[in-house]
Every structure is written in structure tokens, then in C-alpha cells.
Amino acid sequence: MSAAYWRRAMNIAPSKVATRTLVAPSPVAQTAPDAYAHSDAPRWLKSLWTRLSARHVLVALFVLLYPFIATPFFTYQVGAQALGLGLIALSLTFLGGYGGMVSLAQATVAGLAGYLVAIFGSSSMATISLGWPWWLAVPFAVAIATVFATLVGWLSVRTEGIYTIMITLAIGVAFFYLTQQNYTLFNGFQGFNQVFAPTVLELNFREPVPFYFLALACALAGYFFVKMLVRAPFGVALQGIRDNPRRMHALGYHVNAHRVAAYAVAGLMAAVGGVLMVWYNSRISPGTANVGAMIGILIIAVLGGMKHPIGAFIGAITYVLLQNFAIDAIPGFRERFNLVIGGVFLAIVLFSPDGLLGIWSKLRLHLMKGQSPTSNQRRLQ
């Protein structure tokens, strides 16, 4: 994952887009313009139709039907948790994969948003909590957490590369110790209990299925937001800055402004994820923002792979499943989750720097050995 690695990753991103729109080998794409030229459907609907393929439909059907076929445990503990964690990890994927800045403070931003929801909204600590309604508490919490993320970005863009990880780690750990020491605002070691998701229009978001759909909506919004943003001029400039900041500076781009803006965007996503996670746990304590949590988000992002936004969610599902089931599979390892996840993380970093997505693309290449690989696949090698 050196500079050369990011440069290689950069070469792939735009060409993928280009081949898909230019060649578009799927039959749907070829018939679509003819079949719909006469209809007056809006343009976005047509372009959506041309881009859609079978796997997209399958994944969409699966995530929509999942809560109705799964038990409440799977819907809530596995599904909703993975979506919430995935959204926080997605913010890191955006920063790290497209901005080249690996920030460990994303869990801190999420933790701050969660704390603010508890402080502004209602919890068991009536002396601290202000008891605002959710529609006032949540926007304020998200906004303040985003401002905090922007400040973190402003601080860490003053230095470059590997220093980022150190500075964001230091900020995150300092925040953790602050929440643990401070009783007037963060209620110290105890944190806040009974921070419940609200009931909106007869829909109780504390129930597994509504909460799952809330998390799904946020996660999908984040996913498509990132996909759109990395093709927008801002995203393309950001990827340029990742690969060669000096050249982008010479071209007249304000390098640091783009970087700080990327922190702000990532902070927004992490803050929304943080609100979801505090509702999921219905409590918050310093443990939510400790080093374990910060590294957990990094593990999720690296595990899935930082080359594509979907990696964050694949990583989150793997992480949650490992947390819940792999531990039981090995007798005596019930308490040793950190050892297992640390080992998995180490193996991924050592042997497949592109994460599970990298393994998948290698595997696909291997299976299609008979056919000659396309230029795009050849680049992936």
C-alpha cells in the first residue's frame, strides 16, 4: 500500500468507468437506447437502466428481503450492525482509498456524534442530557461532529503521508481519555445508558426490522454518494492529489482545501454511522471510541479492500460474522476475539493488500484463464 500501490489503484479507477460506458458489452445496454429512444422517460432513468446488471438486482433484492427471511437476531445484530459499521468504514475507504489519507480518527468522529446525541437528546443521565427531540438533536450532533472532523483534517493535512496516521491516532486516543476522565460532559467511565432510537410516525426504530431499513437507507445513501462523488470533478481532483500533490498544485488546485473538504465529507458519513451505532447499542461509553474501536474501523476497511466503496460493507459483514461465530467454532477461543481478528488482519495485510476484493479479483482472473483477459483485467494483475 505504498505510493506506487495507490498510483496503480488510480490507473484502474477511471479506466473502469471508461470501459463500462464505452464498450458496455451487456445485451441490455445495447438494446436500451433503441427501445427507449421514443419514450419520454427522464434521462437518469434511462442511464440507470443501461448500467443495471443482474448482480445489482440480486444484491438489491437480497438486502431488501433479508429482514423478512432472517431471524431478528440476524436482522439486528448482524445486518444492522454491519451496515452501521460499514458506513463508518466507508468514510475511511473514501479518505484512504480516494484521498490517500488513512485517518484513524473516523471512529472518534462517530463516537463524538454518538455522545452528542446522548447529550442533546435523552438518556438515563437526566442531569447532563438536554432532552431535545430527535429531529433537533440528531442534526446538531451530526453537524458538530462534521465540524470536528474538518478540524481534525485541517490539523492533519499540515503534514503528509504516514504522519497522518500518527496524528489522527493521537487525536483519537486523546478524545478517548477525555471521555474517560471528564464527568461534567461525558459522564466519565459510565457514559450514557438508554439512548434509544426514536419512534417516528408510528414506526418504532428500536424494533429490528425498521432499524435495519433505517441503517440500510443510510448505508445506501452513503454508498451511492461516494460512487457519485469520486466521478465528480471534486473526486477526480482528489484522486489526482492522492497520486501527485505537487503536479496538482502546479495545475492550480488548492491541494489542502481539497484534502480538508474530503475530511469534512468523510466526517459527515462517520457521524451518521455514529448516530446509527449509538441507537443500535442504545448506550455509549468511552469504549466506543477507544483504540480498539479506531483500529476496528481500519480493520474493516482494509479487510474488505479500499479500492471500491463496496469493500467497506464486505469488510463489515466479515468482521461482524467473525465476531459472532468464528469465535465459537474454535473451542477455548471465546474470549480471544482480538487474537483472531488481529491474525486475520495481519494475514490480509501481509498476503493480500487489496483485501477481500483483491482476493476476489485474483480468483476471477484465475477462473477465466481460458479466455483472454480484457485490458482492464490485465491492469489488475
Added chain:
Amino acid sequence: MNGRVRRTRAHWAAWLLFGLPILALAIWAIVDNDRLFFTTFLNSLTLASLYFLVASGFTLVFGLMRNVNLAHGSLYLVGAYVGWVVGDYTDSWLLAVAAGFITAALIGLLMQVVVFRHMQGQDLRQTLVTIGLSIMLADVMLWIFGGEIYTFEPPKWIYGSTVLPIVAKFPTYRISVFVMALAIGLALWWFLARTRVGMMIRAGVDDRGMLAASGVNVQLVFAVTFAIGAGLAGFAGVVGGSALSISPGEDTRYLLASLVVVIVGGMGSVGGAAIGALLIGAAEQFGLAYAPTYSVVFTFVIMVLALAFRPRGLMGKAA
């Protein structure tokens, strides 16, 4: 010439801006309660000594190899636990210190030879590996030693307390920690400034490529540096474990301390580590004494100020 004058003026302005309020606060604190002030001052020296011991290894490794070893806190804890086991078995505190140093140095050597040698120049990947290692090491130690708090018994001649003016009694051990850190610091300076290997290390910090081109076995220099850096962390583990105590979670504390010390002091500079350690130690202890629930904020503010005005740290050079 003109620019230079302006720069010195800005320098003085910065000193006045931050120095005057601190001086005023210090005078107020001395007048208000001189004993509390000087006890806190001595405590901050002890803590700064510990931080220096841990951070000097961290900064040395970073300066030479650009390797952010986030498992440095774990090496501290490994040294402390191994030292405790040896001390418990042999009843010798000095043997415990030696065992802590040697174990951590061996682990560091192993990390460099087995893993990092094969991913030269891949900063981010190396850092991720150290994160994975620190998670696993922390969990293995929790497995073996459980969550209990362990304490050392330092030898009699540095145990007990010394009578000093103003503060009356102060633990002798804490004074000896400061003396030890001073000795280690001087030894490190002598090693870096006067010996051949030290010269190679300094040359490597400035320009790795040139050092390799002039026929030096860079891998050997790297391995020696990593062993010394890791060993210092293990050494600090036993010394710090004797001054305070050992428990899970201490690895994070000392990792944060080394990170902040090195960010403030400048990466790759042992002198910077000393200055950073003094600043952070003072901030933490005075914060604890005068504003208990916000003490970590002072540490943080120092880091922010350093980054805002000297992004490369107080003693840092351009990378």
C-alpha cells in the same frame, strides 16, 4: 538580513505570547501553594523521564526507517511483564531490567528481520502490520497475565524517600528514574555522536540511499537500530512498571505518549524527544494537579500548537 531580524522578532513574539501567561500562572501557583507546585514539578520530571525512555526508541526507529512502529507500546508492556516474571523468580530487580531490555530487543530484531525487511519503503503497509501485531500481542498478554495489576519491588537502596527542601519527602525511586533517563539520554547521545554505528545511523536518518551507496550494510544498521529502539521500550517497561504499575492498557498510554512526544519534539530527533517528553510530562502532571478532569486536553493543546506553528516538530528537519 532583514528577513532574519523579522524571524527572530516573530520568534520572540511567540515566546512572549505563550511564555508570559505560563510564567504568570506558575508564579501564582508558587505563591498559592509552593509545596504542591514543586511536588508536581518533580512528578512531571519523573513522568517526562519515562516518556523520554519510551519515545527515544520510537523516534530513532522512525527517523532511520520511516517505520511508524505502533507496536511500540506493546513492546513496553512485554518488557514490563517479562521483567516482572524474571524479578519474581530471581528476586533481582537489576536482572528484571536486563530481561525486559533483552526480550523487547529480541522481539524488535525479529520484527525487523522477519517482516519489515521485506517491505522496505511501503510505509503504510508496515504501519498496518505493526497495528496487527500490537492487537495480537496485547491479547496474548491479557491471556497469560490476566487483567490484574502487577507491581515491582525496586531494591532497598533506591526505595524509600529522600528529604528535599520545600517538598519535604519525595520517593527516592522517582528521583532515580530521572537520573536513569539522564544517563540513558547521555549514553544515547554518546552512541549517536561518537561511535561508528551511531554515525551510520545519523547518516541513515539524513539520507538512506546515500548511506547504502557508500558501502554500508544498511540492513545491519536497521536491525541494530530496531533492536535498540525496542530494547529501550522494554527497559522503560520495567523502570516505569516499578515507578507506577503494570496492567493491560498501559501499552496504549505509552503509545499515545510516544506519539505526542515525537510529534511535538520532531521525528527522528533524540533531543526533540527529550524536549517533547518534558513538555508533555509537565502538561500531564500540572493538568492532573490543577484541572483533573481536563488534564488530557493540555497534552492535546500542546500537540495542536506544535502542529500549527512547527508542523515538523520543535526540533524536526525536513523529511
